[in-house]
Amino acid sequence: MRYDSERDWIDAVARVALDHLLAPLDQSGEIAKRLIQLHMLMLDAPRPVHNQFVLLTERALDECMTPRINDYLAGKWAWEIDAKAELPIIVLTIAAEIRALDRHLVDYRRDKKGSPFESRIEVGDAWVLLSRGPMWREKLVKQGEPYRRRGMLHHRAVPMRVGGYIVTLAEVADPRVGGRGDDNKLAAAMVHGLELHPSIAEGKFSITDITAPAALQSMEAQVDLAAKANCWVLAWPELSVSAEVRRELAKSLLERSIDKPMPPAVIVAGSSHEVCEKGRVNRAHILTKSGDKIAHHEKAVPYFEASEWGIEDIDSGNEIAVLVSRGPSFAVAICKDFCDRSQANPYVELDVDLIVVPSMGRETTAASHVHAAQDLKTKAGATVFVVQQSDPYWDRSLNYVISPATDLDMGAAACVQGSTLSVHRWTRPEEHPT
Amino acid sequence: MNITHDLDRIALADVEIEEARSILQRALTQVSDKLAPSIGIALRAWVWKALTSRRSDTELEEWHGLFEQVRARLAAVDAKVSARIGVLSELIYESIAAADISDPKLVLQRSHTRQLLTLLTSDPNGRLERSHLKRKLGLQEANLTRVINMLVDAGLVIKIIDGKRVSVEITRSGEKEIGFQRAVEIKYIVPDDLVEKLYEQFKRRLLEEISHPAPIAHPVSKRGDAVVFGVLPKIQFDPNAHPRFKKGAFPNFTERRGVELNLDGFAKKPSGNSSGLATEPAIGNSSAILSPADLLKRQRVLTT
Numbered sequence: 001m002r003y004d005s006e007r008d009w010i011d012a013v014a015r016v017a018l019d020h021l022l023a024p025l026d027q028s029g030e031i032a033k034r035l036i037q038l039h040m041l042m043l044d045a046p047r048p049v050h051n052q053f054v055l056l057t058e059r060a061l062d063e064c065m066t067p068r069i070n071d072y073l074a075g076k077w078a079w080e081i082d083a084k085a086e087l088p089i090i091v092l093t094i095a096a097e098i099r100a101l102d103r104h105l106v107d108y109r110r111d112k113k114g115s116p117f118e119s120r121i122e123v124g125d126a127w128v129l130l131s132r133g134p135m136w137r138e139k140l141v142k143q144g145e146p147y148r149r150r151g152m153l154h155h156r157a158v159p160m161r162v163g164g165y166i167v168t169l170a171e172v173a174d175p176r177v178g179g180r181g182d183d184n185k186l187a188a189a190m191v192h193g194l195e196l197h198p199s200i201a202e203g204k205f206s207i208t209d210i211t212a213p214a215a216l217q218s219m220e221a222q223v224d225l226a227a228k229a230n231c232w233v234l235a236w237p238e239l240s241v242s243a244e245v246r247r248e249l250a251k252s253l254l255e256r257s258i259d260k261p262m263p264p265a266v267i268v269a270g271s272s273h274e275v276c277e278k279g280r281v282n283r284a285h286i287l288t289k290s291g292d293k294i295a296h297h298e299k300a301v302p303y304f305e306a307s308e309w310g311i312e313d314i315d316s317g318n319e320i321a322v323l324v325s326r327g328p329s330f331a332v333a334i335c336k337d338f339c340d341r342s343q344a345n346p347y348v349e350l351d352v353d354l355i356v357v358p359s360m361g362r363e364t365t366a367a368s369h370v371h372a373a374q375d376l377k378t379k380a381g382a383t384v385f386v387v388q389q390s391d392p393y394w395d396r397s398l399n400y401v402i403s404p405a406t407d408l409d410m411g412a413a414a415c416v417q418g419s420t421l422s423v424h425r426w427t428r429p430e431e432h433p434t
Numbered sequence: 435m436n437i438t439h440d441l442d443r444i445a446l447a448d449v450e451i452e453e454a455r456s457i458l459q460r461a462l463t464q465v466s467d468k469l470a471p472s473i474g475i476a477l478r479a480w481v482w483k484a485l486t487s488r489r490s491d492t493e494l495e496e497w498h499g500l501f502e503q504v505r506a507r508l509a510a511v512d513a514k515v516s517a518r519i520g521v522l523s524e525l526i527y528e529s530i531a532a533a534d535i536s537d538p539k540l541v542l543q544r545s546h547t548r549q550l551l552t553l554l555t556s557d558p559n560g561r562l563e564r565s566h567l568k569r570k571l572g573l574q575e576a577n578l579t580r581v582i583n584m585l586v587d588a589g590l591v592i593k594i595i596d597g598k599r600v601s602v603e604i605t606r607s608g609e610k611e612i613g614f615q616r617a618v619e620i621k622y623i624v625p626d627d628l629v630e631k632l633y634e635q636f637k638r639r640l641l642e643e644i645s646h647p648a649p650i651a652h653p654v655s656k657r658g659d660a661v662v663f664g665v666l667p668k669i670q671f672d673p674n675a676h677p678r679f680k681k682g683a684f685p686n687f688t689e690r691r692g693v694e695l696n697l698d699g700f701a702k703k704p705s706g707n708s709s710g711l712a713t714e715p716a717i718g719n720s721s722a723i724l725s726p727a728d729l730l731k732r733q734r735v736l737t738t
Binding site: 066069070073074075107108114115133173174175176179254255257258259262288289290291292326 | 452455456458459462492494495496498499500502503504506507524527528530531534544545546572573574577580584
């Protein structure tokens with residue numbers, strides 16, 4: 001429920017404070033529930049509240065948080081707001097309470113090691129709290145940043161429904177991702193000589209086959225290069241890998257000699273039109289280094305081309321998979337899922353670090369991705385990795401890659417990608433908030 | 435080279451990861467019903483050594499990847515061994531996760547951790563009972579457990595369980611992390627009467643002057659035939675800087691900081707060793723042997 005008036009919001013805060021009067025049972029679930037209650041209050045707060053939050057200094061937050069943690073340790077949980085207090089005081093109180101619960105919860109559950117995926121806390125059926133690995137804090141938090149970027153430091157709160165989509169979680173059980181090494185690299189692979197075989201009828205189109213010369217051998221060579229470069233992620237573009245070649249790639253990954261460099265932890269094997277139980281879908285498969293499937297993503301927003309092809313004949317996906325690693329969390333979007341600017345971008349609300357976007361299109365498509373990437377960065381602090389193959393019916397030479405290192409202010413022209421495999425560094429934050 | 439012999443080398447943790455890759459690749463190319471269990475056994479032994487040696491280096495991430503690759507490859511050959519290797523790789527992951535959260539620097543930023551370590555340093559043996567810590571820190575039972583576990587994971591304290599009594603003892607790393615330097619423990623063997631005099635005079639003066647006299651009120655302990663008056667941290671007190679002492683009353687203090695303050699380090703040996711010189715190794719980290727003349731000089735300084 002979004003609050004339009006400050007008064008309504010303050011009343012809601014007071015009601016939550018009453019809810020928190022008693023100590024929680026000694027269970028992390030209840031602490032998590034309180035944290036989510038406050039988190040939702042902040043997300044739904046009216047604009048003046050957000051304006052005040054932006055002004056809060058990290059020092060003020062820290063100074064108000066520490067005594068609260070000591071209170072919890074001494075069994076004092078109640079907090080209150082003075083209804084007559086100024087808005088900045090109320091915002092500071094609630095923001096510090098969120099920080100204190102966030103920090104206390106991570107300490108409380110410290111003995112639960114393993115992966116963040118294994119130690120996730122489900123709060124009702126609406127939210128999941130995932131701890132952020134201490135070696136990976138994606139945010140260099142500072143005054144001036146909005147609540148979404150620095151509300152919680154030790155957890156990410158992932159909504160289970162966002163913009164009408166169901167959010168599912170999958171684990172990237174490869175500790176290289178988000179590890180202590182310095183190599184955070186992403187590889188973008190393009191397909192040389194790509195041919196799409198469309199079926200066009202009644203203003204709709206589907207892709208019945210995707211071919212390329214020596215497709216599997218080329219992909220294996222690209223895996224080798226990405227492995228040698230020590231990349232975490234390797235992604236191919238939208239509609240660039242047929243289902244058959246993708247299955248062969250999975251087999252090849254499994255049988256790959258283990259004395260060769262290890263393939264990337266997350267392999268987004270392009271996408272293709274597949275027919276499944278629910279109909280035809282544009283599906284991207286996400287594989288491990290050994291070719292096991294981690295998850296898949298089905299395109300939700302179909303492509304539309306007015307002059308000849310018409311609309312992409314697919315059943316829209318209704319799920320977004322969030323891939324949880326020891327460090328960053330990822331989501332996958334296919335082309336217009338991410339860059340459709342006519343609708344609110346659901347990926348802004350996911351609280352993930354990186355969106356991997358297999359795409360196909362032209363310069364205008366790349367420009368839309370750049371705008372969406374800028375918006376995502378400003379609002380949520382997340383970054384994108386767009387791997388866009390040129391529309392083969394337009395200009396085969398203009399492939400685009402938008403990486404975390406791309407200067408988004410330079411626009412689409414700065415993202416043109418010449419080689420069939422490029423490696424992009426994802427710079428790690430220099431400071432880790434404690 | 436015989437593959438069984440090479441697998442043994444992995445079991446002994448005697449190979450670098452690159453060599454292990456090559457050995458395991460050779461094993462997988464000739465894998466059979468008999469060889470698959472041998473691979474599992476070698477990897478299990480490797481994991482055991484990694485765990486017992488508390489490995490937490492970044493190479494573990496590579497080893498985890500290697501285990502996962504072997505697990506996947508063996509799935510079609512021997513599902514049982516493959517599943518076992520899966521569990522082993524989870525243990526490696528657990529070690530990696532433990533290393534992530536056990537960075538002493540991060541642990542010491544948590545509430546009450548530094549306070550607990552400081553409390554432990556107030557004890558001459560660096561060891562206090564859990565119930566005492568609970569009282570002093572004012573923490574609830576479960577919260578104290580978490581604070582102690584954090585410190586144990588980071589190797590800053592150890593838990594000592596004696597029946598129902600649980601004590602916590604600071605480790606050398608714990609002392610180092612909070613910048614605590616335990617005084618050099620000195621064992622002097624001097625005539626009984628001189629020890630008594632020194633001890634009484636020094637104790638009286640310091641008890642009067644130090645606002646927190648607790649540290650020097652340690653019970654005197656006996657070790658063999660020597661009497662040891664506990665140990666004071668070097669940094670506890672600087673008499674030259676104290677307003678109640680004459681400036682320069684302790685001229686040798688700076689260079690002999692540990693010695694001068696360490697009145698509790700005096701020991702006496704009730705035997706008839708009239709020379710007053712220690713002839714046995716001192717208790718503690720290092721020793722200092724003073725002649726009776728040195729001790730008398732010191733006595734003059736103390737009684738000035």
